[in-house]
Amino acid sequence: MAAVKTHVRTTLNGEATEYLCEPNQSLLEVLRDVLFLTGTKEGCNDGNCGACTVNMDGRIVDSCLVLGVEAEGSDILTIEGVATPEGLHPIQQAFLENAALQCGICTPGFIVASKALLEKEPNPSEARVRHWLAGNLCRCTGYDKIVKAVVDAANTMGGKK
Amino acid sequence: MTTVDKKKYKVIGTSPIRHDGADKVTGRAVYGIDYHMPGMLWGKILRSPHAHAKIKSIDASKALALPGVHAVVTGKDMAVAADIEVEAGETSLNYMHLSDNVMARDKALYKGHAVAAVAADTQHIAEEALALIDVDYEVLTPVLNGREGMKADVPLIHPDQTTKVMAFRFDPGTDTGEKSNVAGRSQLKLGDIDAGFKEADFIVEREFTTSWVHQGYIEAQNATAHWNNDDNITVWNSSQGTFNQRQLMAEILKHPVSQIKMVPLEIGGGFGGKIPVYLEVPAAMLSKKTGHPVKMTMTRTEVFEGTGPASAAQMKAKVGATKDGRITAAYAELVFEAGAFPGSAVGAGAQGMFTAYNIENILIDGYDVVVNKPKSAAYRSPGTPQACFPAEAVIDELAELVGMDPLDFRIKNAAKEGDRRADGVQHPEMGNLECMEALKASDHYKSDLGGPNRGRGVASGYWGNAGMPASCSIAINADGTVSLAEGSPDIGGSRTSIAMMCAEAFGIAAEDVHPSIKDTDSIGYNGLTAGSSTTLRNGWAVFEVTNQAIELIKARAARLWETEPENVDFADGVFFSKAEKELKLTFKEMAGKLMETGGPISVAASVAPRGAGPSFTTHMVDVEVDPETGKVDILRYTAAQDVGTMIHHDYVEGQVQGGTAQGIGWALNEEYFYDDKGQMLNSSYLDYRVPTMLDLPMLDTILVEHPNPDHPFGVRGVAEISVVPPLGALANAIYAAVGVRMRDLPMAPHKIVKALQEKNGKTK
Numbered sequence: 001m002a003a004v005k006t007h008v009r010t011t012l013n014g015e016a017t018e019y020l021c022e023p024n025q026s027l028l029e030v031l032r033d034v035l036f037l038t039g040t041k042e043g044c045n046d047g048n049c050g051a052c053t054v055n056m057d058g059r060i061v062d063s064c065l066v067l068g069v070e071a072e073g074s075d076i077l078t079i080e081g082v083a084t085p086e087g088l089h090p091i092q093q094a095f096l097e098n099a100a101l102q103c104g105i106c107t108p109g110f111i112v113a114s115k116a117l118l119e120k121e122p123n124p125s126e127a128r129v130r131h132w133l134a135g136n137l138c139r140c141t142g143y144d145k146i147v148k149a150v151v152d153a154a155n156t157m158g159g160k161k
Numbered sequence: 162m163t164t165v166d167k168k169k170y171k172v173i174g175t176s177p178i179r180h181d182g183a184d185k186v187t188g189r190a191v192y193g194i195d196y197h198m199p200g201m202l203w204g205k206i207l208r209s210p211h212a213h214a215k216i217k218s219i220d221a222s223k224a225l226a227l228p229g230v231h232a233v234v235t236g237k238d239m240a241v242a243a244d245i246e247v248e249a250g251e252t253s254l255n256y257m258h259l260s261d262n263v264m265a266r267d268k269a270l271y272k273g274h275a276v277a278a279v280a281a282d283t284q285h286i287a288e289e290a291l292a293l294i295d296v297d298y299e300v301l302t303p304v305l306n307g308r309e310g311m312k313a314d315v316p317l318i319h320p321d322q323t324t325k326v327m328a329f330r331f332d333p334g335t336d337t338g339e340k341s342n343v344a345g346r347s348q349l350k351l352g353d354i355d356a357g358f359k360e361a362d363f364i365v366e367r368e369f370t371t372s373w374v375h376q377g378y379i380e381a382q383n384a385t386a387h388w389n390n391d392d393n394i395t396v397w398n399s400s401q402g403t404f405n406q407r408q409l410m411a412e413i414l415k416h417p418v419s420q421i422k423m424v425p426l427e428i429g430g431g432f433g434g435k436i437p438v439y440l441e442v443p444a445a446m447l448s449k450k451t452g453h454p455v456k457m458t459m460t461r462t463e464v465f466e467g468t469g470p471a472s473a474a475q476m477k478a479k480v481g482a483t484k485d486g487r488i489t490a491a492y493a494e495l496v497f498e499a500g501a502f503p504g505s506a507v508g509a510g511a512q513g514m515f516t517a518y519n520i521e522n523i524l525i526d527g528y529d530v531v532v533n534k535p536k537s538a539a540y541r542s543p544g545t546p547q548a549c550f551p552a553e554a555v556i557d558e559l560a561e562l563v564g565m566d567p568l569d570f571r572i573k574n575a576a577k578e579g580d581r582r583a584d585g586v587q588h589p590e591m592g593n594l595e596c597m598e599a600l601k602a603s604d605h606y607k608s609d610l611g612g613p614n615r616g617r618g619v620a621s622g623y624w625g626n627a628g629m630p631a632s633c634s635i636a637i638n639a640d641g642t643v644s645l646a647e648g649s650p651d652i653g654g655s656r657t658s659i660a661m662m663c664a665e666a667f668g669i670a671a672e673d674v675h676p677s678i679k680d681t682d683s684i685g686y687n688g689l690t691a692g693s694s695t696t697l698r699n700g701w702a703v704f705e706v707t708n709q710a711i712e713l714i715k716a717r718a719a720r721l722w723e724t725e726p727e728n729v730d731f732a733d734g735v736f737f738s739k740a741e742k743e744l745k746l747t748f749k750e751m752a753g754k755l756m757e758t759g760g761p762i763s764v765a766a767s768v769a770p771r772g773a774g775p776s777f778t779t780h781m782v783d784v785e786v787d788p789e790t791g792k793v794d795i796l797r798y799t800a801a802q803d804v805g806t807m808i809h810h811d812y813v814e815g816q817v818q819g820g821t822a823q824g825i826g827w828a829l830n831e832e833y834f835y836d837d838k839g840q841m842l843n844s845s846y847l848d849y850r851v852p853t854m855l856d857l858p859m860l861d862t863i864l865v866e867h868p869n870p871d872h873p874f875g876v877r878g879v880a881e882i883s884v885v886p887p888l889g890a891l892a893n894a895i896y897a898a899v900g901v902r903m904r905d906l907p908m909a910p911h912k913i914v915k916a917l918q919e920k921n922g923k924t925k
Contacts, residue, residue: 024285033284038195039188041429043379044461048846051379079188092186096178099811102653102819104185105192105380105429126859134855137846139377139430140653141815142822143854 006069012037013081021068028052030068031078039079039108043137050136053109054078060116062135079108082115091115094153095146102140110136114150122158126151172664173874176811177671179657181427192427193383193399194458201385202231204447204457205287206440207277207294208467209269212303212533212839213318216267216296219277224293229286232450233294234443235277236266240415248331252509252539254437256412258502262536263413263442269298270318270501271533272840273466278443280455303533303839307496308475310342310530318342318501318531327508329584344503345529349511349583357490357522361481363562368477369551371888371906373498373833375470376540377823377851380429381461382468386444387454394421394445399428400650401435402689403681409438414445424680425650428690432823433539434468436689465844469538470833471547472497472505478551480515486563488556488574490522491515495548497529500536505529506544509625512584513545513885514552516623517571517593517777519580533839539691541820542624542881546827546888553620553889554904557896567619567893568606571779572597592803592867593777597621599863600781605799615785615796616897622780622885626773626878627692632685633659633702634765635710639756641669641749645676647699648687653819653880654812655695661808662700662874666707667748668734685767693878696808697869698770704873705766714751717758721746772871776878778802780821780886784894788917791910793829793895795856800886801863805877810864816880818860824887826852832907
């Protein structure tokens with residue numbers, strides 16, 4: 001039976017956003033099934049794959065492991081908030097130019113996670129990129145082109161090219 | 162690298178940004194799991210907790226009484242589908258078995274087998290309702306291993322099943338009448354195996370085992386279905402073949418195929434696993450009962466336990482060679498666990514096993530054995546990774562006995578055009594030897610390993626690829642762009658590669674073609690997005706429609722120039738008068754003149770191409786093995802593959818890299834752990850252990866372009882074969898590093914430590 005819903009206030013992709021959610025709904029469910037922001041993907045619903053990665057108060061989290069009610073007062077960035085009306089984010093552009101996606105289902109999670117890395121560390125090594133993104137699974141690419149895309153984006157964002 | 166003279170192309174061979182790119186990097190692309198409809202209910206499946214059990218009764222009354230629950234369906238609600246075997250792209254399937262796999266009837270045949278489905282207002286209510294369905298099971302002894310299942314005294318999973326003997330792959334077979342868990346027995350025979358072994362100076366015979374492995378696509382199976390009041394059914398899902406699934410739905414639901422529409426949404430990976438139907442059927446049945454659209458998605462555990470992984474195999478391989486390094490004979494016995502229903506990929510495995518080599522005497526016995534595990538499904542070059550693993554490991558041992566470099570040994574025995582495969586078919590033009598020679602010439606081959614406990618391994622592979630029908634249509638827009646409608650779900654960038662061939666034909670940019678994937682009511686028949694066939698066959702369809710359009714436009718130009726169509730020609734994107742050279746108009750200019758010369762032009766075509774060029778590949782890998790922990794680090798990896806004419810360079814390379822990564826996972830990490838009751842103990846990604854970014858190095862490629870002579874653009878399937886060689890290459894590299902031959906996959910650290918302890922114990 002449906003439980004009594006809780007009123008939650010957040011900042012979502014820069015906008016004040018309120019929603020009602022049940023106590024057993026994850027943030028991922030809220031994003032996808034309540035707010036219809038389906039860019040954040042469900043791959044495993046148990047914190048293994050990283051497809052549901054969002055940035056919550058400056059930290060990347062698996063949104064399937066966060067309850068919707070826990071997001072009260074949080075500032076959340078999802079894939080829908082990465083591009084601007086002016087255009088794609090350099091990481092998004094680098095993913096396209098480096099052919100870093102095949103089916104593309106893991107891509108939003110990788111982009112949100114990569115953005116957090118490059119904001120913290122503008123010039124990560126290949127090893128650092130692999131370590132940071134080890135929580136995001138991709139089954140199509142073998143990761144090679146994703147690593148290249150993130151390093152490429154770092155160079156672009158650092159003004160190196 | 163290009164190995165033979167190739168046509169000069171402007172668009173083909175480049176790497177434009179994919180047409181669906183912006184949608185996929187911004188989260189706007191709608192995948193099957195993302196679909197939502199007003200008034201939609203959520204469905205969930207109740208699955209058997211037992212690997213083998215009789216279903217004595219199902220009581221759903223408590224579930225139906227739960228507020229928010231709308232309906233329950235069970236196997237009793239299912240029609241009995243026809244007992245007919247059909248070819249389904251890469252493996253065969255039987256409608257009745259498929260139906261019984263979608264929902265168990267009298268017996269649950271594996272842990273995770275669906276026994277009931279419920280529709281409710283929310284997912285959580287549906288989950289609660291599952292716990293309220295009472296199923297009375299009589300637990301039976303499970304059969305959990307192929308070789309065990311072949312024995313006479315084990316329980317029969319399907320009491321009436323008899324063994325069929327098949328002379329070739331997809332052969333309907335001759336019924337032996339013997340009741341057995343062995344559903345099929347096949348034999349490939351070439352030459353005289355006894356004479357071949359007599360000729361040999363060295364013979365190596367070994368046994369091998371591999372575990373069940375899953376395709377591991379990140380998007381779980383899902384389906385949203387609406388059974389309308391007029392009995393038209395619409396299904397929105399992510400599939401590898403809408404037309405095939407439409408047929409499967411029609412057979413299982415006993416519903417006219419014309420009243421089923423499959424709408425392909427974006428697909429989050431498949432690798433063969435999204436060919437069959439699973440949730441589509443109960444979702445439609447629940448929609449019929451409730452009048453609402455019903456959406457169902459699987460959890461990751463359900464994906465592991467309830468969909469089709471690749472078979473585990475128990476195999477023997479025996480190969481002989483002369484002192485001077487010529488392979489004289491090869492024998493193999495392949496026992497594949499089909500899962501709960503017949504139809505493993507053992508036939509394809511046999512066909513691919515020794516096919517990279519020219520061997521005159523071959524005998525391969527294949528067994529398709531039913532066990533109490535999920536029904537196996539296609540997985541990237543189905544059956545071939547398993548079968549090539551023993552072949553490549555034994556060939557490596559022979560090379561050592563003969564005293565040849567493993568790559569030289571393969572080059573010496575490489576199959577060439579005109580040589581016969583084990584099934585007697587002669588090889589067409591292909592680039593097998595070129596791949597091996599390209600690796601030999603590579604910097605990787607010439608490099609030093611640079612440390613102790615390091616080793617290098619090589620292995621080759623073959624995959625036949627498929628053709629299958631395709632349809633597409635184009636409409637020429639007044640601004641000189643082209644709308645291109647396709648019917649093959651795009652799983653890895655095919656919509657761009659197909660658009661590129663269209664652009665090439667018209668002499669326009671890839672960006673000027675706008676591809677889209679249509680539902681089954683909106684385009685002609687398309688085969689599966691499988692068998693590495695999508696770009697190949699849609700390339701044929703594009704070739705047809707563009708040629709037809711060019712002829713129609715020639716007639717328009719002729720009208721403009723007041724001449725006959727045969728006096729107009731087209732080359733490099735320009736229509737010109739053969740007589741008066743100054744009369745010429747580009748494709749774009751002509752597109753703007755269609756309305757004034759007779760109206761718009763659109764063309765549709767359907768093709769059923771044969772002549773899918775086979776794939777050949779050889780991989781080389783350097784590893785370092787930690788003798789204390791058994792951990793294998795991959796230091797360097799190079800895959801050389803004949804990719805035919807590359808359409809989209811980066812997506813071709815991506816296919817090679819992606820398959821390689823899956824093969825590495827298969828070799829080193831991935832495994833279904835079962836207990837003795839048939840319970841899978843590791844049904845999550847990281848316990849199952851798919852490779853993460855930290856597990857893999859950069860994956861280097863050598864893309865050999867030997868165009869397929871049977872395709873207008875020279876396309877050869879590229880997507881599957883790269884999963885084949887890593888298993889053998891890594892086993893051979895581990896041997897080169899630390900001297901142990903690993904013959905049981907995965908080559909997990911604990912097994913390597915044990916093997917090293919045994920080796921050192923013996924040598925001390």
